[in-house]
Amino acid sequence: MIANTMSLPTTLGDAPPATGRVPGNKGIWVGICCEFVEFLVLFVVYFVARAHFPDAFHSGAERLSQAAGVVITLLMVSSSFFIACSVTSLRAGRRRESIAWLIAGLVAALGYPVAKYLEIQWNLAHGIDGESGIFFTVYYYLTFTHMVHAFWGILGILWVLTRHSFGIYTADEHSGLEALASYWHATDIIWLVIFPFFYVLA
Amino acid sequence: MESIERKPATSLRPLVLTWLALVGLTLLSPLLGNGLGGQEAVQLIVAAIIWIKGHLVARHFIEAELAHPFIRSVLRFFIAFTPIAIVLTTFFGDRFARFASL
Numbered sequence: 548m549i550a551n552t553m554s555l556p557t558t559l560g561d562a563p564p565a566t567g568r569v570p571g572n573k574g575i576w577v578g579i580c581c582e583f584v585e586f587l588v589l590f591v592v593y594f595v596a597r598a599h600f601p602d603a604f605h606s607g608a609e610r611l612s613q614a615a616g617v618v619i620t621l622l623m624v625s626s627s628f629f630i631a632c633s634v635t636s637l638r639a640g641r642r643r644e645s646i647a648w649l650i651a652g653l654v655a656a657l658g659y660p661v662a663k664y665l666e667i668q669w670n671l672a673h674g675i676d677g678e679s680g681i682f683f684t685v686y687y688y689l690t691f692t693h694m695v696h697a698f699w700g701i702l703g704i705l706w707v708l709t710r711h712s713f714g715i716y717t718a719d720e721h722s723g724l725e726a727l728a729s730y731w732h733a734t735d736i737i738w739l740v741i742f743p744f745f746y747v748l749a
Numbered sequence: 750m751e752s753i754e755r756k757p758a759t760s761l762r763p764l765v766l767t768w769l770a771l772v773g774l775t776l777l778s779p780l781l782g783n784g785l786g787g788q789e790a791v792q793l794i795v796a797a798i799i800w801i802k803g804h805l806v807a808r809h810f811i812e813a814e815l816a817h818p819f820i821r822s823v824l825r826f827f828i829a830f831t832p833i834a835i836v837l838t839t840f841f842g843d844r845f846a847r848f849a850s851l
Contacts, residue, residue: 567817568757576820583827594834598846613779620775624806628768631810632761639759732810736824739802740831743795747778748835 571726579733582696586737589689593744600681607682608745610675615666616746619659620738623697626655627735630704630728640718646711649724652731653704659697663690686745693734693741700734703727757812767809774798792839796832803828 569576597604629652637645670676677687707727710716716724778798781791807813807824814821838845 567815567821569817569820570811576823580823583823587827587830590831590834594838594845595849598838598842598849601842617775617779620778621772624768624771624775624802627806627810628764628771631764635757635759635761635764638757729811732806735810736803736806736828739806740799742775743778743799747781747795748792 571729572722575726575729579730582730582733582737585692586740589692590740593685593689596681596685603680603682604748607680607686608748610673611686611746612666612669613746615662615669616742618662619666620742622655622658622662623735623738626652626659627732629655630731634721634725634728637716637721637724638718642711642714642716642718645716645724646708649704649708649711653701653708656697656701656704656731660694660701663694682745689741689744693738696734696737700727700731703730757815763809767805770805771802774802789839792835796835799835800828800832 629648633645633648633652636642636648675683677684704727707724710723778795781794781798803824807828811824813824816824
């Protein structure tokens with residue numbers, strides 16, 4: 548009775564489906580929503596600080612290594628791309644290819660902490676630390692928080708890769724792989740916002 | 750009655766094109782920072798690039814168009830938040846600073 552009352556006519560054609568699928572599983576999307584909320588709060592902090600200290604944010608971005616920001620962004624989008632290819636290959640029944648794409652995604656993802664370490668060494672050599680001003684305090688806080696989230700993602704990739712190599716995922720059932728992919732893509736989107744904050748908007 | 754259902758993609762081609770677009774937009778960004786156009790114009794272009802990149806990842810990597818409406822809404826909101834905030838702080842930065850003062 549309730550179901551009949553709740554059912555609505557569906558629209559056919561190119562319009563998005565009224566009840567779509569959940570990429571991965573519901574649990575990972577609860578986590579992604581929490582992750583988005585956490586970073587939205589940090590983004591608000593960024594905009595408040597930027598509105599109060601526009602000169603510090605203007606000059607601060609010029610002191611950072613823009614090359615480091617570009618390299619990290621390229622690593623993140625490439626890693627995200629490789630993992631999307633892993634999901635798509637498995638769907639098409641190409642399991643070995645899917646594992647190869649996932650390994651490529653892991654290698655690119657591991658490049659992120661390496662690039663971050665080198666960037667921090669470069670910063671310290673140029674006298675930039677957490678006490679160099681409001682811009683750098685916000686920069687370190689936001690980028691380190693993102694690094695922590697990327698670290699969870701890297702652990703997730705290792706876990707899913709292990710399960711994938713044991714043949715647990717198939718073309719029909721691979722929600723674990725898709726859940727990991729969703730989390731990593733969300734973390735990628737967050738970095739795509741952070742990158743211009745500190746490396747472009749001088 | 751047979752229902753019409755859009756299925757997740759099995760072709761790598763849209764993913765490759767999306768990745769190339771993301772790489773191109775990333776390499777374009779430093780040029781913007783180095784002073785293409787006026788300060789306000791740069792902010793608007795950067796806001797547009799953030800939105801385009803986020804939209805590309807959501808649409809082609811996450812396949813948001815096939816996802817549950819709640820997931821689609823969450824992604825749309827998160828991706829639109831920063832570009833809108835950049836535009837607002839570019840034109841109303843002083844007012845926003847006064848509003849956000851304790």
